[in-house]
Amino acid sequence: FSPSQYDRFESYRRHALPKQAVRKVIQQTLGYQASQPVAQIIAGFSKVFVGEIVEQAREIQMRRGETGPLSPDHLREAYRAYQQETGRVGAARPLRAKKHFVR
Numbered sequence: 001f002s003p004s005q006y007d008r009f010e011s012y013r014r015h016a017l018p019k020q021a022v023r024k025v026i027q028q029t030l031g032y033q034a035s036q037p038v039a040q041i042i043a044g045f046s047k048v049f050v051g052e053i054v055e056q057a058r059e060i061q062m063r064r065g066e067t068g069p070l071s072p073d074h075l076r077e078a079y080r081a082y083q084q085e086t087g088r089v090g091a092a093r094p095l096r097a098k099k100h101f102v103r
Helices: 003-013 019-030 036-063 070-087
Strands: none
Touching: 003 019, 003 070, 019 036
16 A cells, blocks of 8 residues: 555544434435344445545546546546446446346
8 A cells, every 4th residue: 555545544444434323324325223233334434435536536636637636527437337347336236247137
């Protein structure tokens, strides 16, 4: 790691999404009360997702030759690139998925 990457990594390790806030989002989205372990798992996956978007945004910023804090434009471009790479984010099935159980 470069010194700036190491600082970002240490910051990433120290922080976590608040479990109560995650439980509230699950409640509002799915309409049922999630247990604490489920909220912890969702918070972990969310943290990884945010980390991937931020790293991709940093790469976009470097490619453009820009410095300083990330802008919303960097994050939008990173999210768009992530969607192109992995399929629709948040979808039950990716865009290029095969249909397995079809009559």
